[in-house]
Amino acid sequence: MPWKKKDEILHDHNHDGIDRRGFLKCMAWAGTGAYCVMSGGVLKSYSLSRLSEMNPAAAKGELSFVQISDSHMGFNKPANPDVAGTLKAAVDKINALQAAPEFLLHTGDISHLSKPEEFDTVDQILKGASAKDVFFVPGEHDVLNDDGKQYLERYGKNAKGEGWYSFDKKGVHFVGLVNVLNLKAGGLGTLGHEQLEWLEDDVKHLKHSTPIVVFAHIPLWSVYPEWGWGTEDSAQALAYLKQFGSVTVLNGHIHQTMQKVEGNVTFHTAASTAFPQPQPGKADSPGPMKVPAEQLRSILGITDVNYVQGQHALAVVDSSLA
């Protein structure tokens, strides 16, 4: 993290006493993401912002990957005028991990306005990451104007339908779902009949002991429906996963970390690499939040460890990563 080494202003282009490095330093949440470790069929999630406090032995497992989300490339409002810089900061943190992650998951809102150059910039920055494979799902900002055609061409060549797919890594079954298309007036995120049928079929033949990781942009649980933070037909999707002992659901969209355990399912949302959004109901609207740097640490970037024991028995351990 080079901006920690020097405090002097190096490039003050706007003559406001802040250079890009200084700006990044101010933002405690810059470079946020979640480092996920699958150990004994159980997924643990750590905030990238706090990895320096982590005991390296705690991060050992059969599979590790990093979830990043909501990079909103192209956003340039005061809440964060340098979203490329904060995404690069996340990549720096990924590259500083002692155990390199197997791959990256990006849970959507790659771009801010679905512009080709915004996707290009993200692709270029992510090329600098130690993990070369990146698995995407689209956010609503990635499918503007063309119902996701460009997204599919770029990221969904091997996907089914409107971009959903699954893959296996070291015995873990990963499922990427699309819940940002065909949204109805007054409604929430939607998976739709075709995708739900595909999901039912996709997991039907798996052993019930197979750890499952489902990732999608909009939360698959009702975080705050008043702001559209939920998915209409997620209950049906989760019903197909009921028989599995270990299910982890990873989402983005709400630009803050949140966790919940329900039966055999652990839900996580990741912070945005771009800008924070208010806690549910704590503001008039879910728009970008401008907060003083010293407050940001208490608002974002702290992901506790969730530990879920397989086979219907459940244990949850919250840890401060110390």
Add this chain to the structure above:
Amino acid sequence: MRKVLLVLSLAVITVAGLALIPTKQQAVQASTQATQAATAEVKIDNFSFGPAALTVAGGTTVTWVNHDDIPHTVVSTDGLFKSKVIDTDEKFSFTFTKAGTFPYFCGIHPKMTGKVVVQ
């Protein structure tokens, strides 16, 4: 209201008739009248449409202006109109010719809804 509309239409026809032998002043007046009578604005602010219910006369052009830091869209629930993405300070306009109630929503944030009532 119908009478007013009739008078207005007559006025427009008259002005149009006069326009056959136009003076510069009359032409300016006519275009000013038409503009005043036939536009309305909906502000997009804080993830909501204001006013959420707008009543206009037939032929009115409604313009949505986005004042949020986040892009929105305006999508007719019945498929009558659909904007491209409207970024900060950008606008989208649609001219309502038929009478009726036209509900719409933001295709990105579907919790945002509104309607235009055309008389």
